[in-house]
Amino acid sequence: MNKWFKQIGVVIALMFSVMTFAHASGNVEESLTVQDGNAQLWAQLKDGAEGRTTSTSEFHKQPINTYDLRVFDLRSDWLAPALALSLFGMIIIFVLFMKINGISKLHGGFTGKMVYRWSKFDVSIHWLGAIPCMLLILTGLVLLAGRYFLQPYIGEGMWAGLVNASKVIHDYMAIPFMLGWALMVVLWAKNQMPKMYDIKWMMVVGGYINFGPFKGKHPDAGFANAGEKLWFWAFALFGLIISVSGMLLLFPNLFEPSRTLSLIALVTHSVSAIVICAFSIVHIFMATAMSEGGMDCMVSGYCDEQWAKQHHNLWYDEIKEKGELKYKD
Incomplete structure (x- = not known):
């Protein structure tokens, strides 16, 4: 009897072994079939395969855009570090430069006579563009590159809150920035036109170098010097690009841009x-x-007379000759 039980047990064990092996083989074959199918599907997608959906979108026949990932890699691997470098790198460069070179001081010091340079409206326009611009830079830096220099050092909750706040601020500051940009470009362009004397200004770096053959040089400059003109036209051009692209990204449902x-x-x-x-x-x-007395212009709209003579001599001579020189009461 025991012999029969043993034989039956062996048979049952063999049956279970065969069933298990068959099931495992089926799973392996099924897994290989799925993998082969996925690889084939992905190859077809990359070749531009089309299909049918109930969507009414412009892209309803296109299941996936295969170059999306390359753009995102460009953004994360190159553009994000470049933005961080443009902020922190330029700050470090200027700090080192000022430590080595020093600042541009007024020869003879301040006169105490404040010359009219900007209207209150102009000052308001400047800050209308400047404050949102800095907030957009800082929040954009967090959104684009914050995961590199902030996220590893703060908690997940704080990081999530910071990203959310940055996104809200970035969206709301876009409109006042564009308004300030438009007003500055339209109203200030007439004083930003290049002149021949701007070349000499660039050659001696505006007289801001305090050593070597550049020391003590104060090249001619009109209402705006060559450096200010370069900044203005860069701001005008790239401000236009950033405004147009920002509107497309901010209001996709309104403009309905393609992918x-x-x-x-x-x-x-x-x-x-x-x-x-x-x-x-x-x-x-x-x-x-860098420029002693320079900040007064965009705080009160007036500059010290010595600052006007030293940094914008052609403009100062012109308004004096025309009788348009005005002093602060």
């Missing part, structure tokens, strides 16, 4: 932000720390 156009807008928006960020740092340092 390709949206990706182009994403890249051009980031590139323009890098350029404006670098120029903004230069502009801020030159107007505040």
Whole structure:
């Protein structure tokens, strides 16, 4: 009897083994079939395969855009570090430059006579564009590159809150920035036209170098010097690009851009932000720390008379000759 039980047990064990092997073989074959099918499907998608859906979208026949990932890699691997470098790199360069070179001081010091240079409306326009511009740079830096220099050092909750706040601020600051940009370009362009003497200004770096053959040089400059003109036209051009691309990204339902156009807008928006960020740092340092007395212009609209003679002599001589020289009461 025991012998029979043993034989039956062996038979049952063999049956289960065969069934298990068959099931496992089926799973392996099924897995290989799925993998082969996925590879074949992906190959077809990359070749531009089309299908049928109930969607009414412009892209309803296109299941996936295969170049999306290349654009996102460009954004994360190149544009994000470049934006961070344009901000922090320019700050480091200027700090080192000022430590070595020093600032541009007024010869003979301040006169105490404040010359009219900008109207209150002009000052308001400047800050209308400047404050949103800096907020857009900082929030854009968090959104584009914050995961590299912030996220590893703060908690997930704080990072999520920071990203959300940055997105809200970035969206709401876009409109006042574009308004300030448009007003500055339209109203200030007439004083930003290039002149022949701007070449000499560039050759001696505006007289801001305090050593070597450049020391003590104060080249001619009109209402705006060559450096300010370069910044103005860069701001005008890239401000236009960043505004147009920003509107496409901010209001996709209104403009209904194609997928390709949206990706182009994403890249051009980031590139323009890098350029404006670098120029903004230069502009801020030159107007505040580098040029003694320079900040007064965009606070009160007036500049010290010695500052006008030293940095914008042609403009000062012109308004004096025309009888348009006005002093602050």
